[in-house]
Amino acid sequence: MPRHIAGHLQSSADGSAVSSLLPETVSWPASEIPLELFSGMPEGYSYSAFAFENIVYGAVLLKDDDAHFVESAGLKNGVRFPVRNLALNFSSRFGRFVLFAKAHAQWASVSRFCGACGSPLVDANGNDEVREPLDDHAHGARFCPRCKRIFFPRMSPAVIVLVRKDNAILLEHNVRFPGNRHSLIAGFVEIGETLEEAAVREIREEAGIEVKNLQYVRSQPWPFPDSLMLGFIADWASGEARPDGVEIDHLDWYTANNLPEMPMRGSIARYIIDTFAAGGFSAT
Ligand SMILES: [Zn+2]
Numbered sequence: 001m002p003r004h005i006a007g008h009l010q011s012s013a014d015g016s017a018v019s020s021l022l023p024e025t026v027s028w029p030a031s032e033i034p035l036e037l038f039s040g041m042p043e044g045y046s047y048s049a050f051a052f053e054n055i056v057y058g059a060v061l062l063k064d065d066d067a068h069f070v071e072s073a074g075l076k077n078g079v080r081f082p083v084r085n086l087a088l089n090f091s092s093r094f095g096r097f098v099l100f101a102k103a104h105a106q107w108a109s110v111s112r113f114c115g116a117c118g119s120p121l122v123d124a125n126g127n128d129e130v131r132e133p134l135d136d137h138a139h140g141a142r143f144c145p146r147c148k149r150i151f152f153p154r155m156s157p158a159v160i161v162l163v164r165k166d167n168a169i170l171l172e173h174n175v176r177f178p179g180n181r182h183s184l185i186a187g188f189v190e191i192g193e194t195l196e197e198a199a200v201r202e203i204r205e206e207a208g209i210e211v212k213n214l215q216y217v218r219s220q221p222w223p224f225p226d227s228l229m230l231g232f233i234a235d236w237a238s239g240e241a242r243p244d245g246v247e248i249d250h251l252d253w254y255t256a257n258n259l260p261e262m263p264m265r266g267s268i269a270r271y272i273i274d275t276f277a278a279g280g281f282s283a284t
Helices: 003-011 036-040 067-072 083-089 092-109 195-207 268-277
Strands: 025-029 047-052 055-061 156-165 168-174 185-188 210-222 227-238 248-255
Touching: 047 092, 055 092, 083 092, 092 210, 156 195, 156 210, 156 268, 168 195, 168 268, 185 195, 195 210, 195 227, 195 248, 210 268, 227 268
Parallel strands: 156 227
Antiparallel strands: 025 055, 047 055, 156 168, 156 185, 168 248, 210 227
């Protein structure tokens, strides 16, 4: 990412956050991107442009061994950072910037070839061959010069639900969670499902209970790799909660003054749980 933004991040972060050598996203003003790099790189780097506060940036997903690319692109003075932590731990403004950059870089990294004919894709924005009028903000769209298809950045909707029962909420430990961390029931929406159907199905599958009074709360883009999290609350209706034993190895009802290890601050799960704990959702 550009140093002037990185410098701003450094001023509000501890040093360890920006000295990471993990492969992550880099972003910098799009006009400074040497585009020839992306056609000639045998390892297949790809970039995506995105607008943030009226400036167009380019984002690239770096790889484990990318010293040659970093040097060729003039990025040696760039600053690397762990995207996931920054998206959650910085101000909402920089968190949004990081999420945009990661989403676009991720999309570009898996959108290098046409899914229909296999030809290399190019940037659709500003391409004279693109007949479909693109919105000004349609950055990141890819175009197949051979079969003329346009591909827009993809996201995968997932529902996440806080289930209430009396003054307690259902929290579960996914087998992939570190330590004793518990969170809300969540899962991807399947093709053909409404969000509501997905929420009810996931709760039934993971906890074996039925719910009622499902209400939408808010959403959060979560590009790890490409989710859009859609948050709901619901009330327990029937059944005894038990873990599915596959994805979920423990779950229980917790009151606001007796919560287990929580999801990261800044995540939508944490927001919904904190809102409940503060008495923020009206009883139904
Ligand atoms: Zn094609």
